[in-house]
Amino acid sequence: MDKKILIFKNDRVGDLFHSIKGINSILHEHKDYKIEIILSKFSKDISFLFDKNNIKVDIYNYDLNFYEKFKIINKVFFSSYEKIFILSPKNIYFYLPIISNSKFYAVVVKDHKRNRPLKFLRNKLFKFEINDRTSKRINEGISTLTEKLCNENSIEYPNILNNKPLNSKLLNNNIDIFKNFVHFHYKDSLFKNNGWNINNFLDLINKTSKRTEKIFISSDFGDYKYNNYLLEKLSFINFENGKMNIDNDSKIIYLHNIKINDLFKLIYLSNQVISPHGTMTLMASYLNKKVIDLFDAKTSITSFREFKPSNENYNFLILKNDVDLIINKIINFL
Numbered sequence: 589m590d591k592k593i594l595i596f597k598n599d600r601v602g603d604l605f606h607s608i609k610g611i612n613s614i615l616h617e618h619k620d621y622k623i624e625i626i627l628s629k630f631s632k633d634i635s636f637l638f639d640k641n642n643i644k645v646d647i648y649n650y651d652l653n654f655y656e657k658f659k660i661i662n663k664v665f666f667s668s669y670e671k672i673f674i675l676s677p678k679n680i681y682f683y684l685p686i687i688s689n690s691k692f693y694a695v696v697v698k699d700h701k702r703n704r705p706l707k708f709l710r711n712k713l714f715k716f717e718i719n720d721r722t723s724k725r726i727n728e729g730i731s732t733l734t735e736k737l738c739n740e741n742s743i744e745y746p747n748i749l750n751n752k753p754l755n756s757k758l759l760n761n762n763i764d765i766f767k768n769f770v771h772f773h774y775k776d777s778l779f780k781n782n783g784w785n786i787n788n789f790l791d792l793i794n795k796t797s798k799r800t801e802k803i804f805i806s807s808d809f810g811d812y813k814y815n816n817y818l819l820e821k822l823s824f825i826n827f828e829n830g831k832m833n834i835d836n837d838s839k840i841i842y843l844h845n846i847k848i849n850d851l852f853k854l855i856y857l858s859n860q861v862i863s864p865h866g867t868m869t870l871m872a873s874y875l876n877k878k879v880i881d882l883f884d885a886k887t888s889i890t891s892f893r894e895f896k897p898s899n900e901n902y903n904f905l906i907l908k909n910d911v912d913l914i915i916n917k918i919i920n921f922l
Contacts, residue, residue, distance in 0.1 A: 610738035729896035
C-alpha cells in the first residue's frame with residue numbers, strides 16, 4: 589500500500605507562499621510518498637508549482653461548502669494517510685483527529701479573543717507550532733513557523749518546486765521585450781485609502797522611468813475604470829484579447845488582465861518589483877527579487893508582524909498621505 593500524506597492549504601495565493609518552504613521540506617522528506625495537496629480556487633492557477641509525479645492537487649473553495657466538508661471528513665475517515673498537515677487553519681480541520689489515526693501537524697493560533705483550536709483539540713495534534721498574536725514582541729513569522737513544523741530533519745533543503753509554468757503564446761512570442769525592467773502593481777483601493785489617485789500613481793511611474801530602462805505595470809484583474817484609463821494612457825499588451833499597442837520609444841507598458849502564470853514569469857524576469865503587500869510581493873520574495881513593499885498602515889498590524897521576508901533585498905515602505913514624500917522615497921530605493 590502506498591504511503592500517503594495530505595496537506596490542507598486552501599488559502600489565497602499570498603498565504604500559499606507563506607507555506608512554500610514548509611511544503612518544499614515535506615516533498616524532500618517524503619519522496620516515496622503519494623502526496624495530496626488541497627488548494628483553493630484562488631490559488632489553483634499557481635498549482636504548477638507542485639507539478640510532480642507523486643503529487644495530486646485538488647481544488648476546493650476558500651470557504652468550504654457543506655459538500656466539501658462532507659467530502660473531507662469522508663476522505664480522512666476512509667483513507668489511510670500517515671501524516672496530515674493543517675497549513676490552512678480552518679476550524680473543521682482541527683476536529684479531524686477525532687475520527688482519524690493519522691499524525692496531524694498544524695500551526696495553531698494564540699489570540700486575545702479566542703485560541704484556535706480549543707485546548708482539547710490541540711492536545712490531539714501530533715506536532716504543532718504556535719502563532720502567538722498576544723505577544724508584544726515581534727515573533728517568528730508564519731513562514732518560519734510552518735517551516736519548523738514541516739521540516740522534521742532541520743535541514744536547509746534546495747527548492748525542488750516547479751518554477752516553470754506554461755505561459756501564454758502572447759507572452760512567449762514577445763519575451764524579448766521583457767528585459768531590464770521594473771515591475772509595478774497598481775491596487776486602486778490601497779492607493780486611494782492613502783490619499784492617492786491614478787494621476788499620482790502615473791506621476792510616480794513617469795519619475796521612476798527616468799531611473800530605469802523600462803517599466804511594466806499590472807493591476808487588479810477585471811474591467812475596472814482605472815484599468816481602462818491605463819489602456820487609454822499607456823502603451824499596452826492586452827492579455828484578455830491579445831491586442832498590443834506599443835510605441836517604439838515607450839518605456840512604460842501596461843499589462844492588462846495578465847494571468848498568474850504569466851505574472852509569475854514576469855516577476856521572475858524583472859529586476860525589481862514595487863507593489864502593495866500581497867501576492868506580487870510574496871511571489872517576488874519567493875523568487876529572490878528586489879522588492880519595495882508598499883504596506884498600508886491601515887492594514888491589521890498582525891499582517892505586518894506575521895510576515896518576515898528571508899530576502900535581504902526586501903524593503904518596506906509605509907504609505908501615507910504625503911504623496912510627493914512617498915514618491916521620493918520610492919525613487920531613492922531604486
